[in-house]
Amino acid sequence: QMQLQESGPGLVKPSETLSLKCSVSGYSITDGYFWAWIRQPPGKGLEWIASIYHSGTTYYNPSLRSRVSISVDTSKNQIFLKLNSVTAPDTAFYYCATQGGHFGTWGRGILVTVSS
Amino acid sequence: DIQLTQSPSTLSASVGDRVTITCRASESIVTWLAWYQQKPGRAPKLLIYRASTLETGVPSRFSGSGSGTEFTLTISSLQPDDFATYYCQEFKTYSYTFGQGTKLEI
Numbered sequence: 001q002m003q004l005q006e007s008g009p010g011l012v013k014p015s016e017t018l019s020l021k022c023s024v025s026g027y028s029i030t031d032g033y034f035w036a037w038i039r040q041p042p043g044k045g046l047e048w049i050a051s052i053y054h055s056g057t058t059y060y061n062p063s064l065r066s067r068v069s070i071s072v073d074t075s076k077n078q079i080f081l082k083l084n085s086v087t088a089p090d091t092a093f094y095y096c097a098t099q100g101g102h103f104g105t106w107g108r109g110i111l112v113t114v115s116s
Numbered sequence: 117d118i119q120l121t122q123s124p125s126t127l128s129a130s131v132g133d134r135v136t137i138t139c140r141a142s143e144s145i146v147t148w149l150a151w152y153q154q155k156p157g158r159a160p161k162l163l164i165y166r167a168s169t170l171e172t173g174v175p176s177r178f179s180g181s182g183s184g185t186e187f188t189l190t191i192s193s194l195q196p197d198d199f200a201t202y203y204c205q206e207f208k209t210y211s212y213t214f215g216q217g218t219k220l221e222i
Contacts, residue, residue, distance in 0.1 A: 045216050045217050047214070048212035062211065095160075099212075101207035103160070103162060103205070104162050
């Protein structure tokens, strides 16, 4: 059974870079699917951030494109997210998920707070 | 960008009720629409994709319909476990926009 697990710092200072990792178990990321990051500010709605295929093809939310980078490490079965120059509005739960258009399997999410 | 508008924003209902949530797109998305359920403190869960295809394991009381710009999620007979927030999401464009959510409460 496929499982996704997000990890990374729960607290990031303003202007710094948010770095998260999604570890996939029970499935090889090279077997298919795009892999996506989605975020949700506490008490608010969902926002797609970026998606990547194991070959390296990427798609980014135009509103975040200038600050976001998504990558994969196929040898470790992991997906990475970097969001730079963070500010308070970047405080959110960050989820990784499989993507075949829709988002099928989700990780449990990780809360990242931007604060000094 | 495509905008998705859900209505109502909040819906009060009782166990056993039949409820319908609407999602309207600002332009045609054909049937490139999914529905998710989210409970407090949990990740969203996929219910329906391609507007009407039920995800494996989702109870048959959930159904989706629509095409173009208007879509509906129907729960035929509400169960206690169904009280949650529901989101629609389009996947016609590379923006993968979500609706603002509908909170289904008792």
